[in-house]
Amino acid sequence: MAASTEKFSSAMLEILRASSNVAVLTGAGISAESGVPTFRQAQTGLWSQFDPLQLATPQAFQNDPKLVWDWYAWRRKLISESLPNSGHHALADLENYFPEFTLITQNVDGFHQLAGSKAVIELHGNIFRTKCSQENRLITDPPQTTGTPPRCPHCGELLRPDVVWFGESLPAEALNNAMRAVNACQVFISIGTSTLVEPAASLPFIALNNGATVVEINPQTTLLTPMASYSVRGKAAEVLPKLAVEVLR
């Protein structure tokens, strides 16, 4: 429906202010302005010749575990040298306003928690955790090795990042909790996600089917745009602080 840029629709603000239950879905776009590229942005530097959509797969790890492990080590370093931006902080502020507020993220960078968000559901894991590629057991303080990925101290199999790769199932508890939030919300806000990666991509459409007001914040149009109740074209780090000011005033 309404597409606004700088100025928010007053009807949208009224609905949001009156809402007691909000669910938010974030994707890689919200961290773009922290300096962490989305998978669909051109990669720079050392890894520019590789396609992240090809590296973030179980097949890539099976074919070349060192390549994938090194790529994740590079991404962990990039993220640990970056900070949450004003979009992450605005969502942490908004959490305090609504009686029920659930933040569902596809991001693995942990920026929402760093910014102070409390009710965060990580659908795709966290890049700072490591698990056994065989048994899925989480490994704290993984052995430090270079060259090939370290080995699980329990079974000797290769360790891998505790993230969900393309083609893998999501952690059941996270997905169930996300579904509960989506089914209960009055307003659903989709931020910085291409609405292409399932099952997260379906969440705004489930909210729509349930009668929730669905707001999209993205500089680009997506599959959700024509269906969204309100679509705000803009960068998350610019739009969200303004939205928080309007809601919290």
Ligand code: NAD
């Ligand atoms: P995506 O790369 O498919 O889409 C990113 C979306 O963000 C696009 O629609 C783009 O238009 C939008 N965008 C770009 N800049 C933006 C900005 N400044 N503000 C708001 N939106 C902006 O990302 P996705 O939908 O999250 O799905 C891909 C997968 O990538 C996910 O599984 C996620 O786990 C993974 N990923 C995570 C990170 C991270 O943790 N920071 C980074 C890259 C990829």
